[in-house]
Amino acid sequence: MSARNVLVVYSGVYGHTHKVCEAMRPVLERHGAQVTLSALPDETPDPAAFDAILMGAAIRNGKHNPAVLEFIERHRGVLEDKPSAFFSINLVARKPHKNTPETNPYVKAFLQTSPWQPQQVGVFGGRLDYRRYRPFDRWVIRLIMWINKGPTDLDTQVDFTDWDAVARFAEDFAARMEGQAA
Numbered sequence: 001m002s003a004r005n006v007l008v009v010y011s012g013v014y015g016h017t018h019k020v021c022e023a024m025r026p027v028l029e030r031h032g033a034q035v036t037l038s039a040l041p042d043e044t045p046d047p048a049a050f051d052a053i054l055m056g057a058a059i060r061n062g063k064h065n066p067a068v069l070e071f072i073e074r075h076r077g078v079l080e081d082k083p084s085a086f087f088s089i090n091l092v093a094r095k096p097h098k099n100t101p102e103t104n105p106y107v108k109a110f111l112q113t114s115p116w117q118p119q120q121v122g123v124f125g126g127r128l129d130y131r132r133y134r135p136f137d138r139w140v141i142r143l144i145m146w147i148n149k150g151p152t153d154l155d156t157q158v159d160f161t162d163w164d165a166v167a168r169f170a171e172d173f174a175a176r177m178e179g180q181a182a
Contacts, residue, residue, distance in 0.1 A: 004177055006033045007050040011040040011057040011065040013137075016127040016159075017089050020166055021056055027170035028054075031178065041067035047075045052083040052177050055118075058126060059090035059106050061140055072116045083177045085120035086110075087169060091141070091150065094125040094160035120176060122169040125160030 006028055010017045018039065025035045033052075038044040040057075047053045055071070057064040072079065088107050093099040101107045101121040111117065128151060130138050138154070146152050 004033050004051040005049070006035050006052045006054060006177075007045060007047050008035055008037045008054045008056070009040060009044050009047070009071065010037070010055065011068050012089070013058055013060045014127075014129070014132050016161070017056050017058040019127075020087075020089060020124060020161065021054075023163060023166050024054070024170035024173075027167055028174055031174035033174065033177070040065060040071055044071070047078045047082075050082070052173075053079055054085050054087075054173060055079075056087045056089065057110075059088065059092075061137070062106075062144075064088065064106070064110060069114065072114055076116050079116045079118075083173070084116075084118055085122070085169075085173050085176075086116075086118040087122035087124060089124050089126045089161075091126050091128060091145070091160065092148070093123045094128075094150070099123055099125065099162070099165075120169075120173060122165070124162060124166055124169075127157075127159045127161065129157045130154045131157065 008021045010021050012018055021037055028035050036045060057068045090106050093104055098104050101123055104123040107123050133141060142152050
């Protein structure tokens, strides 16, 4: 693959989404990509200046950040014209029957409301770390975990991310970029 400029734009709260994006970076770079990471809602580079766009978003209190849909609405044409992909990070995806785009309720809801239908969609389990959360978030997440029979001990620190799946997602994205460049 000739050098391709890839914009990885993401929205997270406690740093795990950034960590997932950073894990994808070396995979894309092995395929010759030059990767630029940019956090929403910060000012992001113009996606039209890139050859491909990868977007990731974490769930907070049951929703993706509104800045994700705002970015999509503003740049829908570019997202549709170039190799692009979307992934969601959420704790529901820790469950084997909720970790695909077809079975994850947050991804299904995203796809129903998004004017952009990504060419590639992924979903990964997130990181649960009660000690890092703000008090309100801690209470809400603990309640959700209790309802869904998840960990509720306030000392819990567990990473539900399938890092092999993250690498496969990035490999698939790189292969799609290579196929579209041919």
